[in-house]
Amino acid sequence: MTTGAVNPAHYASQLETKVTRLQQLLAPYTAASPTVFASPASHYRMRAEFRVWHDGDDLFYIMFDAETRAKIRTDQFPVGSELINHLMPAIIDYVKYQPVLRNKLFQVEFLTTTTDQALISLIYHRQLDEEWQLFAQQLKQHLSQYGEIHIIGRAKKQKICLEQDWVTETLTIAGRDYSFQQVENSFTQPNAAVNKHMIEWALAATQDRPGDLLELYCGNGNFSLPLAQNFDRVLATEISKTSVASAIYNCELNKIKNVTLVRMSAEDFSAVLAGSKQSRRATEADVLSFNCQTVLVDPPRAGLDMDTIELVRQYEMIVYISCNPETLAENIGQLANTHEVTQTALFDQFPYTHHMEAGVILTRKVQ
Incomplete structure (x- = not known):
């Protein structure tokens, strides 16, 4: 999204359009209006990336128009976090006069937190050496006036970390x-304020639920950790090796001991529970010992495949977080003979775009 699309004066009407669209998609399954969680109108996005344009002695960030692919100079990014907006000019002003850092710098990526930590990835079209590391350390020191800063240098088949390739976000949940x-480069929710709303909504919806929770697509434990207090145990699955390692680390960091992580895709996990596939990881996690009566899914835009639909159908409550309301509606239709929609929510993760995040609670119909 380019800065030209951002106009806070239009935010309320754009959000209302999304609400109407979600209601229309879910109309076959519920007449209830969704609970709406708005985003801050600016400085809500915790990550961003920009191409770096070299124009003679000048150096600046650009983005591309989604339709025309025209270059748009981007000196500030009002949807980005305040820290991103502090760091953007500070990096350009420093790198512009440091040939070692400037030479063939192609792109800059930012990952920031609400607690003023930032991971900055500098991506080059050349190999990096010890001289680059020396100057990058000096840049890191210069930027430390803005917060806790970490820098990564990347080039083809090369990654240099100055200390670490991660930040620690702290969110107050309920x-x-x-x-x-x-x-770096692993999935995180881009809008911290709306992410808090999503977690608190799921936390309230599952309060006093019996037994254990099954979570598919758990990522770094974004939902798993806060929701663990509502259940005896949590069985969480995720395919990404990096995300599973982060989820385990985060459980230790938060002293949460009733979460079991299994590195498996949702499709493979469904096959294991259906008895059509063997898995050493599932056996080691003793997945059959869990008494899961609630399942939480947060799938990619493609939604749930049919095997996973049949898996989640077995549970009394389904908490469905979706980044694609079209596939959400399709999946609800596939579950409609056994489950009914009892709650809906719209989480405006992506203001000034047509994208939206939705939440739905489905409960098993009384036979």
Whole structure:
């Protein structure tokens, strides 16, 4: 999204359009209006990336128009966190006069937290050496006036970390602080304020639920850790090796001991529970010992495949977080003979775009 699309004066009407669209998609399954969680109108996005344009002695960030692919100079990014907006000019002003850092710098990526930590990835079209590391350390020191800064240098088949490739986000969820390791290039929720709303909504919806929780697509434990207080145990699955390592780290960081992580895809896990596939990881986790009566899914835009639909159908309550309301509606239709929609929510993760995040609670119909 380019800065030209951002106009806070239009935010309320754009959000209302999304609400109407979600209601239309879910109309076959519920007449209830969704609970709406708005985003801050600016400085809500915790990560961003920009191409770096070299124009003679000048150096600046650009983005591309989604339709025309025209270059748009981007000196500030109002949807980005305040820390991103502090760091953007500070990096350009420093790198512009340091040939070692400037030479063939192609892109800059930012991952920031609400607690003023930042991971900055400098991506080059050349190999990096010890001289680059020396100057990058000096840049890191210069930027430390803005917060806790970490820098990574990347080039083809090369990655140089100055100390670490992650930051720690701390979110206050229903009065309790949770810390989450967020690793470069692994999935994290982009809008911290709306992410808090999503977690608190799921936390309230599952309060007093019996038994254990099954979570598919658990990522770094974004939902697993806060929701663990509502259940005896949590069985969480995730395919990404990096995310599973972060989720385990985050459990230790937050002293949460009733979460079991299994590195498996949702499709493979469904096959294991259906008895059509063997898995050493599932056996080691003793997955059959869990008494899961609730399942939480947060799938990619493609939604749930049919095997996973049949898996989640077995549970009394389904908490479905979706980044694609079209596939959400399709999946609800596939579950409609056994489950009914009892709650809906719209989480505006992506203001000034047509994208939206939705939440739905489905409960098993009384036979």
